[in-house]
Amino acid sequence: MSLDAKLKASIVQQFEHIVGPRAVLHRYEDLLAYECDGYTVHKGVPSLVVFPKSTQEVSEVVRILHHHRIPYLPRGAGTGLSGGATALNGEVIISLARMNKLVSVDYPNRRAVVQPGFINLKLSNSISSKGYYYAPDPSSQAACTIGGNVGENAGGAHCLKYGVTTNHVLGLELVLPDGEIVQIGGVPDAPGYDLLGFLTGSEGTMGIITEITVRILKKPEGILTVLALYDEVEDASLAVSDIIAEGIVPAALEMMDRTAIEGVESGNYPVGYPRDLGAVLIVEVDGVIAGLQEQIDRVIEVCRKHRVREVRQANSPEERARWWANRKTAFGAMGTISPDYLVQDGVIPRSRLPEVLSRIGEVSRKYDLRIANVFHAGDGNLHPLILYNSRNDGETQRAVQAGSEVLKVCADVGGSITGEHGVGVEKMEDMRFIFTEEEMQAQIRIRDVFNPDQLCNPGKIFPKPARCVELKQPKVLGEHQASVNTMVH
Amino acid sequence: MSLDAKLKASIVQQFEHIVGPRAVLHRYEDLLAYECDGYTVHKGVPSLVVFPKSTQEVSEVVRILHHHRIPYLPRGAGTGLSGGATALNGEVIISLARMNKLVSVDYPNRRAVVQPGFINLKLSNSISSKGYYYAPDPSSQAACTIGGNVGENAGGAHCLKYGVTTNHVLGLELVLPDGEIVQIGGVPDAPGYDLLGFLTGSEGTMGIITEITVRILKKPEGILTVLALYDEVEDASLAVSDIIAEGIVPAALEMMDRTAIEGVESGNYPVGYPRDLGAVLIVEVDGVIAGLQEQIDRVIEVCRKHRVREVRQANSPEERARWWANRKTAFGAMGTISPDYLVQDGVIPRSRLPEVLSRIGEVSRKYDLRIANVFHAGDGNLHPLILYNSRNDGETQRAVQAGSEVLKVCADVGGSITGEHGVGVEKMEDMRFIFTEEEMQAQIRIRDVFNPDQLCNPGKIFPKPARCVELKQPKVLGEHQASVNTMVH
Structure with missing residues (x-):
């Protein structure tokens, strides 16, 4: 157009x-x-x-x-x-780049109000001196906005313990597709239907979010971090399962495989990992200081049970920061070992990790493309990075196909095609791995209550119908089925 | 009819x-x-x-x-x-009383599938020997069903740390009002819109839930519980604020005031609280054993800062169980000190607790009815119990009015009219404290996507329009705005 x-x-x-x-x-x-x-x-x-x-x-x-x-x-x-x-x-x-203000902070009730263009990390930085922070921490947190986080229901390394964006959004102001301004949520436990959760993660298809009330948390008294180096990714996977089975809830439980390690060690923040490693685990526990060392000692003990090459605890906040800088720039670092890369974002039941890794290996061989794996292992959220060179004829298309096949593997084991990046344009066709045509039409009908003319972010999330599906005849609608002109606060 | x-x-x-x-x-x-x-x-x-x-x-x-x-x-x-x-x-x-089966348990991925008539406490009992439990614990958990819990988005004493029902529901099977069977959620992080959260707490107005997949949790290694007895409810309130401000996240933080104590001490599970107490706090921490005693020591220390009469830690699981049996039967115990009682369920920002308590006192004097207060204090969820005698002329109506006025107080300070009991029939008129007529009409329009003929649980949640509101003309709808015949899984 x-x-x-x-x-x-x-x-x-x-x-x-x-x-x-x-x-x-x-x-x-x-x-x-x-x-x-x-x-x-x-x-x-x-x-x-x-x-x-x-x-x-x-x-x-x-x-x-x-x-x-x-x-x-x-x-x-x-x-x-x-x-x-x-x-x-x-x-x-x-x-929303100019709508970048921190509107207000209510410390006693642990809420902050931000404009949508306010940068994620700035919120934690702004409230840090009072001892507070904002939990969802996507790897892009130094650049990404909280409005975008709400749109995609963004996650992050620490979502294992603290939940994703939807668990931290308390209220929204929204401009509906006809220009009307409405308030959603904003009171604790608003009665009626949960529109707040419904809008979070709706990828900009319900209107434009113009103000967000989020939960802020008291910074944990202590944070202890452990690094475990493995020769084999299978052993690292078993350690992940065992840590969870112990009843420990780590704040973060991250994994990188051999190719990912090669990438991060070639990037701007190398840690000095041996290049022949099979996998690295970062395990972090946080909370009140009392007992925290005993918790991390148990993590270390579990890590040792599975043929760990080396396991060590961060000696200082600076060492911990170096490990995280290395991990959080993993995507970008792939640029140093490959001209192009495609980030995927699948979710699987944690127990299927070894099987899924092996099937991702098969996809890699089938398409003759290297795949680096970076995981939020604790919650089964995988980020396979498909390395390719767009200058080679047809290689981009091959990478896209390989990515889709990886998501198929996730869907096949009862998982999902997106943990935190959204469907957007990229995974519209992959929605078919999860939903039937009719099921998608049902979701579209609900979207259209908010966005009846499909003016706001059209053509996203749902694929175009592939074939003439036999949809049931729509019922005759009374006037109460009209589009939503006003929303709940 | x-x-x-x-x-x-x-x-x-x-x-x-x-x-x-x-x-x-x-x-x-x-x-x-x-x-x-x-x-x-x-x-x-x-x-x-x-x-x-x-x-x-x-x-x-x-x-x-x-x-x-x-x-x-x-x-x-x-x-x-x-x-x-x-x-x-x-x-x-x-x-749904005959649909009372535990369908399956998947321990590695921490999920259980239940029929809606399965009793809440039975789930924890069924998986206890393997070291697991189901977190949401309404006071009625020995009798209430998980289907009902999903309908009302039920809470419980331990929701401060673990969240309410919606945080534990992973999938639903639903019979839509036209009889069609659909699956919602069920895969981790399902893409598309969050219908699962939308249905949880919809009070039976979207269809009949016929199967529920819930998250199960590993039982905490240790639980430590403290009882703090106060002469003045204000001091207990300050202790609550201070415990939260310390960065401790108790598993539960409960309060009862003088009249509530009188009730529970007259009930079937008296603890032996002195009758002249102003307030009792129950504070519980749970998690890995290491460090847990230090955490509860800090709780005790904070409790002591606020003119506590006595503070003591449970010496045995039996002593803890006695405290909880007393607390969990608080509603029923009111029957021993009053012929009738009405349970209210308001939510307030935690920082407004002393002010709200004083205003509830005013309501009590105005209507000449005693009000006992039982709180999930940690999350600002109040349960004022309005004591009355239905045999006295007009007293039921006075109790209803007093209850409504208490909810108005909660709404006025930026809170809500229900934390966990739902709107149902009782609070339909009180919805006006939170929403305008137009805002409620908007919610009704969304309900009607699911329930277009208003056959399923009609006449609940929303009050009948009080006056002729000027609603916008409905837009002409395309066929995609039809009712939902199929839902997403």
Whole structure:
């Protein structure tokens, strides 16, 4: 889709009136910077990018787009990994980059209110001196926005103990696709239906989130971290199972395999891992100091049971920080050992880990592409990184196919095709591994209660129907089945 | 509503064909036992009660009711406290009492599958020998069903640390109001929209839940419990705030005030609390044994800072069990000091506790009714028990009004009108403290995607519109806005 030139000029003028002349991009060379997010396989240049700085401005911009039936989508920092913020068909991008304020903090009741463009890590940094932090910690936390985190229901290394974004969102302000501003949640245990959870992770398809109330946590009194080095990834997997079986709930339980280690050791934050290792585990426990050392001693003991080559505890916060910097930049570090890489995001029942790893190995051999594995092992969330070279003929397509096949493996063992990156553009076809055509149509019907004209982030999450499915005849609807004009607070 | 005699006879016959002749109640004297649940202010005798024993039977029963447009509702153990399972207008009751099986347990992946009529406590008892338990523990856990818990999103004393029912539900099987059987969730981190959270706590208004997959947890290695006795409830409140501020996350943090203590000491499980106490706190920590004693020592220290009369640690599991039996039967024990009582269920921001307690005192004086307070203090969930005598003219109505006014106090400080008991029949009018008419209409529209004919548990949660509200004109709907015939698994 591209906007008619005259209409576009008129829209630009109207937008400039709302947000100011410097907050609308309309020249092709400026728009090109917005042709994709962190998922680079599919691209699309937006018709316009507009930068509102308040809820009111978002609402006014959306009203104009709604009036002209022009599709649009929200964008945070553009760090998403499934193409959710990509203007595949020239949609208008509403960037939340200027809505980047920490609105308020209520320490006694442990809540903070942020604008959607507020950067994840900044929240913890802002409240750190008072002894608080924000738990969800995606690897991109230094860049990604909390609005984007809500859109994708982002996870992170510490979600094993603390839960993903949806467990920390207490309230949302949303601009509906017709421009109306509504409040969702915001009171503890709001009665009625749980719309808050329903909106979290809806990938920008229900409206534009303009303010977020999140839970903040008291920083744990102590954090102890252990590194365990294994010759064989199977032994590391067994150690993971055993740690969980012990009844210990680690704050984090991360794993990297041989190829991933090769990547991180070639990156900007090498730890000095031997290159012949089969796997590395990072296990962290946190909480009150009393008893914490005994907990980590038990972790060490379990690690030793499974033919560990070496296991050691971090001697200082600096050593711990080095291990995490190495782990958190794992995706980017793959760039040092491969021209291109594709990050996958599957979830499996923890008990199936060894089997799934072996099947991922088969996929790697079948497509003749190396696959590095980085895992949030404790909660069964895998990030296979498929290494490829886009300059080699057909190799991108092969990588995409290999990625899809890996997700099929996850679905086949009763898992899911996304843990924290969302479906976006990337995994639309893979939705078929989990849902039937009819089941997806049912989800679409519910989306359309919020987004009846499919103006807000259209064409995402659900694949186009593959065949003529025999859907039941829709029932005659009374007027109460109309789209949602007002929402609950 | 009462069914036409001929139609009723035909329905009974059809039901008997599906579920067997001994599984349909149709005589008035049998039906009378089902005239209310644990909320006894409003009653209604059902037209029929039917007891299916499989999903297929529920589906067949529902198809017949749907065909004849006969309203119905699901019922578990009937322990609900807001009238959600009451056939106010003679609805047919579908009792899930015979669907009381533990279907399967998957220990490595920590999941159990239960039928909806399976009793909460039986799950923990069934898996206890393997070292596991089910966390949500409503006071009624020896009687209430997990299906009912899902319907109301039930909490419990240990939800401070472990979260309420919605945090433990991994999958649902649902019979939609047209009889179709659908699966929701069931895979970890299912992609698409979070329908699972949306259905949990929907109070039986979206369909009949016929199977539930829940998370089971490894039993904590150790549990330590402390009792702190205070002369003044204000001091106990300050201790609660300070314990949380210390960064300790107790497994439970319960409070009872003077009148509640009088009740429990007159009940079947007296602990021997002095009758002149102002408040009792029960604080429990659990987890790995290492460090646990140090944690509880800190709790004791904090309790002592606030003019505690006495603080002591449970010396044995038996002593702890006595304290909990006393606390968990607090509601019932009120019957020993008052002919009738009404349980309320408000939520407030923790920091407003002293102010809210003082305002509840004002309500008590205004209506000249004693109010006992039992709290899940750690998460700000209050259970004011309004004591009254239904034989005194107008006193029931005064108790209802006092209860509503207490909820208004909770709403006014930014809290909610229900933490875990649901809205049901009881708090429909109180929904106005939280939502505008338009906001409630919006929620109703979403319900009607699932339940378009309002056959399943009609007339609950939302009050009848009080006045002619100016609702927006509904939009013309495409066929994709039809009701949901299939759901996601």
